[in-house]
Amino acid sequence: MLTSILALSALALVFGLILGFAAIRFKVEGDPLVEQIDAQLPQTQCGQCGFPGCRPYAEAIASEDAEINQCPPGGEATIYALADLLDREPLPLNPDNGAESVKTVAFIDEQTCIGCTLCIQACPVDAILGAAKQMHTIIESECTGCDLCLPPCPVDCIEMIEIKEDMLTWKWPYPQEPAANSQQEIST
């Protein structure tokens, strides 16, 4: 009886020590899951999910404080990617967070802009160029279309413009299943 208790205690102690050592020796810096979730998010930093940016949302998903269906810019594709990653059921996009919309880019009406710098402070990706009392402008290639510059603008000189499809961005659509053959769906 006593020997068994002693043996078990000794074992527990030994394994405890091993585990304690491993916890220190093989400590993982940061949460790799958060990184993986963050990589799936569209990085618009728009805050529509209710968190101040994509990373905080990723952290919330990792700690199961948030559902995976709160990202309107990512839309269905992001939900499926997250469901795949986390082995959860894909959910429809939560309408409280907004609807999936077309991609846009901000545009400043330079005639109306008063150079207040408020939008520059609001832009999460530094895509607005300008200085106090100088006209501002958007760096189009950096703009994520997050809409965050709209509310602070006191003169409503910022407009969100839809990104139009052109020759370089056009892609073949998904083939219509009932179409009979490769040439049929193209009609004269």
Next chain:
Amino acid sequence: MNSGNTEAKLWDFHGGVHPEQNKLQSTMESSAPARMPEKLILPLHQHIGAAAEPIVEVGDQVLKGQKIASADGYVSASVHAPTSGKVIDISEHPIPHPSGLSALSIVIETDGHDEWIEYRAEQDYTETNPSHLRNIIREAGVVGLGGAGFPSFIKLNPGSQKKIKTLILNGVECEPYITCDDMLMREDPQSIIAGARIMRHALQAEECVIAIEDNKPQAYESICHAAKGIAGLRVARVPTRYPQGSEKQLVQVITGKEVPSNGLAVSIGVVCHNVSTAAAIYRAIHLGQPLISRMVTITGAAVKRPRNLEVLFGTPIEELLQQCEVESKQIERLVMGGPMMGFALHDSSLPVIKTTNCIIAVTRKELGLEQAVMPCIRCGACADVCPVKLLPQQLYWHSRAKEFDKAQEYDLFDCIECGCCSYVCPSNIPLVQFYRFAKGAIWTQEQEQKKSDQARERHEFRQTRIEREKQEREAKRAKKKAPRAKKAAAPKAPPVDGAKMAEKMRDEAMSQRDSAVEARKAEIQAAVARVKAKKERATVQAGDATSITPAAPSKGDADKKNDSSSASDNNEQVQ
């Protein structure tokens, strides 16, 4: 090796199909120039790469061969006026493209004089530096005329390290119906051979092989005759099989070497150009004429007089159809390119562009019965004919399910979209459409990933910057505080007072900052008021002026007041 029609060993490629040729119809009659239309519509994006930038304005008179749009960047091509006339419009027009989108185009009203701009021919190309030759070809707007439209000067630049062994001129023309290269080879072999010699010089290639399928005996004879006695030039007769005209397959047939996956033919010392491109290069160098026209096959059962026409770019397709006596009622579908890889046009008013090699006016009878798509029975017929030895049924399976990573594991991007698999599929599945969709979706995903990575980087940088600025501000404040605190502390001694002092100072600093913030707020409000007043004034002016005029001056006063207050705020801030 040194001349003419020596039969050298040929290799083989996997798969391929033998669709009905239908080439005879359009070769019964010799080629002719197309009628001059009243208007030419010249899209600025007729090639692979960036669209050209217009360098003329509406109202300008242009001469034949005058550059009207300049290449924008390295992978791009200039556009030239195909005839003399007046620029009447520069705006978006529908272009012949599977998307049916519009693109910026220059519209020229022709004046009928067909007056050339002054041009200068190169005296002796063998004396000219290859890089200078490439420049002339680039300036002349020459792109690959086989169908893809890749700027030719780039494919004539092997790079300083690479040694080019073989230059292949592609006269295979393996797609059914198309005969424009065939006619050109029959009627103008001299230009092709002269172009081949220029290209060989530009590439410093060891040998040049002109490949012609054995279903074009007249073209073969004609080219052999023209090539007689020219050292390092060989004509190869290759057995007819689709898709032999695809670059990678042709390289394999001629050299026995396989172009590596994700690689280019140039990496194994081979460069491939179309025979029509060779003729265009000859005109650019020997005559100094830019690329302004091309041979186009007008065929299909709805065409009464199917033939080849030398067409100026920008000519509306309906004019060509008229010239070839088409019964427009019979046209069930209008196809640009061949029946295997071409696409349907939605409108016959679309212009001919640099990549338009063939127009097929298809009748209902020719199209045959439309057959319903059935499930894949995994018969493997597609794998038997795939010239790239892919597994089309697996690619279809994963593309259809949008499992793009798995589709890529089956080498989706090695697919040349030749359509052999769709052609043989007993279930009539539009396989190639699925591959095109999957490729496009993967490209979009990659671009979005790149963009989001960039956004993440910028966002993170911004956050660290804000943090750093905050720390710097605090450090500065602490530094400022320290000597004063010392001074205050020195005579009065007790350290508690020092701490109190510091607290007071901090409060002061805070209140100062608050006042600064408030001053800025006031300033912004003033500006907002100004803009509002401006807007209102504008609306007042636009609308009923009398009713609101009395209010306007008071607004103006308020404005001024605000202005002055903001000015004083400013002063405070400065102080």
